[in-house]
Amino acid sequence: MVQGATALISFGLAGGLDPGLKPGEVVVPAVVLSNGARLAADAALARRFGGLTGHTILAGDTVAASAAGKAALRAATGADAIDLESGAVAQIAATHELPFAIVRAICDPAQRTLPPAALIALNPLGQIGLVPVLSSVLRRPSQIPGLIALARDAARARQSLLRLVTTFGTD
Numbered sequence: 001m002v003q004g005a006t007a008l009i010s011f012g013l014a015g016g017l018d019p020g021l022k023p024g025e026v027v028v029p030a031v032v033l034s035n036g037a038r039l040a041a042d043a044a045l046a047r048r049f050g051g052l053t054g055h056t057i058l059a060g061d062t063v064a065a066s067a068a069g070k071a072a073l074r075a076a077t078g079a080d081a082i083d084l085e086s087g088a089v090a091q092i093a094a095t096h097e098l099p100f101a102i103v104r105a106i107c108d109p110a111q112r113t114l115p116p117a118a119l120i121a122l123n124p125l126g127q128i129g130l131v132p133v134l135s136s137v138l139r140r141p142s143q144i145p146g147l148i149a150l151a152r153d154a155a156r157a158r159q160s161l162l163r164l165v166t167t168f169g170t171d
Contacts, residue, residue, distance in 0.1 A: 007045050007099045010089040011165070013157050014057060014081040014104035015064050017074040021081060021106045023153035024160045027055040029102050033079055034059035034087030041090075042099030049103050049168045055080040057102060059087020065114045074110070081106060103164065105157035108150065115143030118150055 014027065021027070030052040032039045046052045058079035064070045073082060086102045093100035108114065117136035121128050137144060 005096075005098060007042070007101075008089050008093045009045065009049075009101050009103065010085055011103045011161055012083060012085055012105075013107040013154060013161075014083040014086075015070065015108040016080070016106045016110040017058065017064070017070050017077075017082055018055075018080040019110045021109065023106055023109055024156035025106045026050075026053075026160050026164050027057065027081055027104050027106070028053045029055040029057040029081070029086070029104070031056040032059055032086050032090040032102060033057070033077055034090055037091075037094075039090040039094055039100075041101050045099045045101040049101065049164055057086050057104060058082040059090070060084055063114070063119060065119055067111050067113045070110045103161065105160045105164075107154040107157035109153070112146070112149070114150065115146035116140060117143055117147055 028041070028046045028049050028051065030041055032041065033056060041052060043052055056079045058073060058077050058081070060082045061084070063084070064073055064082050073079065081104060083104055086104070089102065090100055117133045120132045120136060137147070
């Protein structure tokens with residue numbers, strides 16, 4: 001899987017655990033917390049993306065869906081953000097003694113509880129399952145404003161990543 005690789009870089013979206021992180025804000029964490037390990041990102045590699053931001057990202061195994069759950073994770077770990085991929089990237093890098101960097105944009109702030117439809121939106125292939133989402137919305141139309149806010153913030157986060165890669169990632 002890493003044959004010939006000299007470093008690993010992972011881009012994507014993250015949920016905020018630190019209430020100070022706003023949607024669209026980019027973090028380049030110095031540390032990944034994964035399975036009880038603190039894995040340090042490579043500062044030289046991170047400079048290609050503006051440098052380490054000093055944040056810590058938690059490698060989650062499930063989506064942090066509620067504001068209360070996010071606050072509990074922050075209190076328990078001290079992490080600033082959470083995602084589902086960084087831990088695997090950092091673990092593979094550590095296993096193969098490769099430098100790594102994680103670049104994440106916040107799409108879901110700490111204060112937000114995700115609407116139920118957001119938790120069933122993606123199928124195992126990463127595609128949006130329109131039928132389950134619409135079914136959930138029909139059962140609970142009150143989640144529409146939350147879905148719109150999440151979509152807006154996810155678009156802002158993707159734009160931030162694109163700007164960052166365009167600005168720094170061409171070295």
